[in-house]
Amino acid sequence: MTIKCTECPLRDAECFIPFTDDELRFMLRFKVGELVIEPKTTILLEGSSAPKLYTVLDGMGLRYKILPDGRRQVLNFIYPGDFIGLQAGLLGEMKHSADATTKMTLCVFERRDLGSLFKSNADRAYDITWLAAVEEHFLGSSISTIGQRDARARMAWALVRIYYRSRSVGFADGQRVTFPFKQQDLADTLGLSLVHTNKTLAKFRAAGLVSWVDGVLTYTNLAELETIAMTEASEHLEPRPLM
Amino acid sequence: MTIKCTECPLRDAECFIPFTDDELRFMLRFKVGELVIEPKTTILLEGSSAPKLYTVLDGMGLRYKILPDGRRQVLNFIYPGDFIGLQAGLLGEMKHSADATTKMTLCVFERRDLGSLFKSNADRAYDITWLAAVEEHFLGSSISTIGQRDARARMAWALVRIYYRSRSVGFADGQRVTFPFKQQDLADTLGLSLVHTNKTLAKFRAAGLVSWVDGVLTYTNLAELETIAMTEASEHLEPRPLM
DNA sequence: CGAGTATTTGATGCAGTTCAACGCTCGTGG
DNA sequence: CCACGAGCGTTGAACTGCATCAAATACTCG
Numbered sequence: 001m002t003i004k005c006t007e008c009p010l011r012d013a014e015c016f017i018p019f020t021d022d023e024l025r026f027m028l029r030f031k032v033g034e035l036v037i038e039p040k041t042t043i044l045l046e047g048s049s050a051p052k053l054y055t056v057l058d059g060m061g062l063r064y065k066i067l068p069d070g071r072r073q074v075l076n077f078i079y080p081g082d083f084i085g086l087q088a089g090l091l092g093e094m095k096h097s098a099d100a101t102t103k104m105t106l107c108v109f110e111r112r113d114l115g116s117l118f119k120s121n122a123d124r125a126y127d128i129t130w131l132a133a134v135e136e137h138f139l140g141s142s143i144s145t146i147g148q149r150d151a152r153a154r155m156a157w158a159l160v161r162i163y164y165r166s167r168s169v170g171f172a173d174g175q176r177v178t179f180p181f182k183q184q185d186l187a188d189t190l191g192l193s194l195v196h197t198n199k200t201l202a203k204f205r206a207a208g209l210v211s212w213v214d215g216v217l218t219y220t221n222l223a224e225l226e227t228i229a230m231t232e233a234s235e236h237l238e239p240r241p242l243m
Numbered sequence: 244m245t246i247k248c249t250e251c252p253l254r255d256a257e258c259f260i261p262f263t264d265d266e267l268r269f270m271l272r273f274k275v276g277e278l279v280i281e282p283k284t285t286i287l288l289e290g291s292s293a294p295k296l297y298t299v300l301d302g303m304g305l306r307y308k309i310l311p312d313g314r315r316q317v318l319n320f321i322y323p324g325d326f327i328g329l330q331a332g333l334l335g336e337m338k339h340s341a342d343a344t345t346k347m348t349l350c351v352f353e354r355r356d357l358g359s360l361f362k363s364n365a366d367r368a369y370d371i372t373w374l375a376a377v378e379e380h381f382l383g384s385s386i387s388t389i390g391q392r393d394a395r396a397r398m399a400w401a402l403v404r405i406y407y408r409s410r411s412v413g414f415a416d417g418q419r420v421t422f423p424f425k426q427q428d429l430a431d432t433l434g435l436s437l438v439h440t441n442k443t444l445a446k447f448r449a450a451g452l453v454s455w456v457d458g459v460l461t462y463t464n465l466a467e468l469e470t471i472a473m474t475e476a477s478e479h480l481e482p483r484p485l486m
Numbered sequence: 487c488g489a490g491t492a493t494t495t496g497a498t499g500c501a502g503t504t505c506a507a508c509g510c511t512c513g514t515g516g
Numbered sequence: 517c518c519a520c521g522a523g524c525g526t527t528g529a530a531c532t533g534c535a536t537c538a539a540a541t542a543c544t545c546g
Binding site: 119 | 369
């Protein structure tokens with residue numbers, strides 16, 4: 001049942017840098033299989049020394065940390081094309097957890113092959129580092145948002161980002177965007193309480209900016225959201241390598 | 244006046260993974276010079292496409308982002324051994340700025356050599372990626388702290404981290420730690436106002452946990468700080484590669 | 487139809503922001 | 517040599533954004 005990389009559904013998505021045939025042949029040596037997991041299951045657990053790395057082929061999820069007092073901080077939403085497990089691959093153990101929110105299909109690699117990948121293909125090694133740098137950039141933006149902005153701006157920032165991120169992987173249909181998460185997930189992303197998250201969303205809805213019904217976000221005034229978020233619209237579209 | 248890598252003062256610090264002779268010879272090919280900069284000068288500016296990468300040989304600084312409304316979020320303190328400019332090297336431009344707080348000595352590399360480094364030395368490429376992963380881990384911890392903890396816990400978290408980080412590069416003399424920053428810097432790190440940062444510090448001082456006088460932090464009850472911070476003491480000591 | 491989960495709304499309180507003022511130290515210029 | 521202003525730390529007072537508590541309303545599913 002395994003899809004060959006040659007037929008990988010992601011290769012054609014415009015947001016990814018096209019695989020060369022060389023790269024394709026190369027990656028085939030590292031791919032060890034595919035994994036389909038059910039909604040609400042954990043892919044990688046903080047502290048574990050996961051022996052596998054994954055590229056998300058389909059589905060969505062969350063990266064998060066659980067604090068000693070039980071509070072949860074969501075670090076990032078996981079979209080198709082994301083590469084997960086790199087921390088365990090490099091540092092020996094995961095520094096955060098990753099859950100699948102929807103049903104998810106993963107392309108599986110062996111962690112122990114990471115070293116030989118670096119040795120045998122400098123371009124792919126460079127791509128991995130590139131992905132790490134992009135992640136670092138995103139986390140920096142998150143820190144700025146959470147540390148410096150109020151609830152309104154945080155929410156707008158997240159919604160704008162969700163829009164562009166979704167669109168780049170084909171989850172947007174005009175103004176309508178698939179978003180299979182709960183308000184609690186968004187609250188834990190923004191460092192806000194669930195109640196205040198809900199009230200902030202309600203104000204946005206009343207102001208005709210977005211609505212969120214049944215896992216679908218509808219953006220009725222994206223420009224205004226971008227103004228509130230104080231983002232430069234640029235940041236969102238760069239094509240990325242696919243592992 | 245340039246110090247040869249063979250005499251690099253950092254090589255001996257216990258926190259760094261020892262250079263092999265091979266690595267040493269290799270890095271010599273990439274080093275293009277040394278740079279000494281004055282306190283309060285900017286090393287790299289957000290948005291710039293800095294053509295250089297640096298390893299900090301001596302001195303301390305800040306990585307930060309400035310938001311459109313002028314607020315500042317400090318992402319990280321810069322210590323000796325830190326590698327800066329990787330984002331520009333990989334992504335084409337810096338996604339944050341970096342300032343020297345003290346006088347600083349930098350080891351300079353050419354950004355355009357980064358590709359050939361990846362091609363010619365897989366181990367060093369791996370080390371760079373490792374550093375990026377550690378940075379990502381740290382930023383994740385920051386997000387959790389800023390997003391989920393109150394001022395008291397944030398402050399304790401920062402102080403504990405500063406202690407271990409300083410000690411690992413030899414800036415600690417028993418309980419006394421060199422810390423050449425201002426309260427405003429710490430406030431912008433923790434996402435707190437200057438006033439509240441000051442008051443939180445005052446409480447810690449009154450409780451006999453730390454004092455901070457003339458750029459020197461004195462830790463009088465580190466254990467209690469760790470309790471307040473809810474950190475596992477482990478996290479702090481891992482040796483890291485030096486570029 | 488009842489139990490569990492998610493969203494929504496109102497009421498209350500406090501942690502942290504903002505505004506304001508004062509003291510100390512240091513560098514600069516008259 | 518002193519006066520002055522700038523930068524930083526400190527402290528008080530008042531306000532407010534958000535957390536917390538509480539409870540009602542869907543909605544789904546066995």
